[in-house]
Amino acid sequence: MSVPEPTKLLIVDDLPENLRALDALIRDEQRTVYQASSGEEALSLMLEHEFALAILDVQMPGMDGFELAELMRATSRTRNIPIVFVSAAGRELNYAFKGYESGAVDFLHKPLDPDAVRSKVKVFVTLDQQRGEMRRQLQALERSRREQEVLVRELNETQAELQRSLRMRDEFMSLVAHELRTPLNTLFLETQMRSLQLKRGNLPAFNPEQMGTMIKRDERQIKSMIRLIDDMLDVSRMKSGTLSIRPAKVELMPLLERVVSDLSLAAAAAGCNVVLAPHAPVTGFWDEFRIEQVVVNLLTNALRYGVGGGPVEVSVHEDGCHVRIDVADHGKGIAPDYLERIFEPYERGAKSGEPKGLGLGLYISRQLATSHGGQLTVRSVPGEGATFSLLLPCTEAALKAVAPA
Structure with missing residues (x-):
């Protein structure tokens, strides 16, 4: 089983000391923490990395946390990144309500409770790891599905080839029987005719001229069978790599x-x-x-x-x-x-009549x-x-x- 990649977290604050403190609080071996000191820098990082969680300071010069959140929700790549807002302002300003309206999943007030921060971050890290594992499993299932499709296709092709081979075998045996039967029947009929002539004592039927004609007919039929057998032997030798060439x-x-x-x-x-x-x-x-x-x-x-x-x-x-x-x-x-x-x-x-x-x-x-x-x-x-x-x-x-x- 492959080791999952470290979970990426983003923290955004305009004060370096706040970034260092929050980084020290949430970092561990299975997490990579990226820091941004402005909304613009945070957006640039989001275009390069996929974050499991973004912790945004509300009050920042230039682009504040709420504006950054609105931009994130308007972009498909960053739309689904969970946002946790952090603010040092009093609760009476009702920032939490505005933060939830901006799409935040939580709102933390400073000074931060270390245990609460670690607990919340752990929840989102776990969710991200579960999503990653599910994604890997889906990818593995998709690979398996594609492999099965290939196997099924190869099996179908093999089955079709096997059926074709069986048809060719049956056709071949039928052809061999047909091609050998013709000269064998001719020889058999010739033999019967000669036996009949001998039984009747018709020796003139075997004069030198008639005998020569009979022999030539016999030779043609025998050569025809020999050629058929030689062809079959040649194919067998070619497929086994034993056909000899004598140059x-x-x-x-x-x-x-x-x-x-x-x-x-x-x-x-x-x-x-x-x-x-x-x-x-x-x-x-x-x-x-x-x-x-x-x-x-x-x-x-x-x-x-x-x-x-x-x-x-x-x-x-x-x-x-x-x-x-x-x-x-x-x-x-x-x-x-x-x-x-x-x-x-x-x-x-293919031509008219039965091809030989x-x-x-x-x-x-x-x-x-x-x-x-x-x-x-x-x-x-x-x-x-x-x-x-x-x-x-x-x-x-x-x-x-x-x-x-």
Whole structure:
């Protein structure tokens, strides 16, 4: 518990000997006594300090005690200071009545009774200390109320985040089941068809050409499941800080040419083509597998959501010791309030029909860009397509600066 500050008292008298006598009478360790020899000096002190009591001499040259009291009652800062008048004039002048009319709480006649003065001062000091303690308690209650409001707000936010996490978990499990069920069903149906053909002895159905087609279909379905599982594993590694980056010298243009070629059939199925703008050779120090993973994610995303009658364009731009890979589409674009959300895990773009995938591609891609000391950003105008930009440092030193020890 904090120690209360000393109570401040003000005594006003034009005679120094009266001030010294009254000061000696009421001062103690828990009180600070201020002296003023005129009304003007007293008002100046009242503007600087908060007093528990003002003891005013009635008869003073210039501004007397009654005039000082009237000024005090007219000012909001001093209005509530208790006033005790002191006078050496006889009782027959009826000063006490005038003093009470001026707002005094008591009126003392000289010569002063020391015990009476000490007793009266003690009452006002006690009242001031009680008011101070009540004020401190109210302040403490107000602080506690504000802290509780903050805690309640944080609790509500935590609860909302927990509910969101639970929804995301349920949605994620549903997505995983859906995405794995499709290739598994295809494989299962293929297996049943082959078993049926074998039971019927229809060996021509397994000629080299038919067998090659079956194997390719099987490979596509298996790769689809492997990619889903790899994405989930990558997210888990990223969140646990165990994702490994294996940098080495990489030639960028052959990597991009290979990815564009591999996705040409998917682009044709989507009704467009992928165009790689020519560029001089670019060499960097990256994890080739991870950079290819990012580019594949960006192109797959563009083919899925950005097809709008024009090609998907891949271009390379050098800026000092950095290289930027742009993947631009001519689709419907992305709403401004959605530009950052698409990089969150399990967020999937909205379009007609059921979007495929777990909504992890862009999240993983941005994390991989960051792991290389780079950035993955997007700019888009609704109705005019979107451009994803992968910015990477080319030097080994830049990568080592962000790589875990």
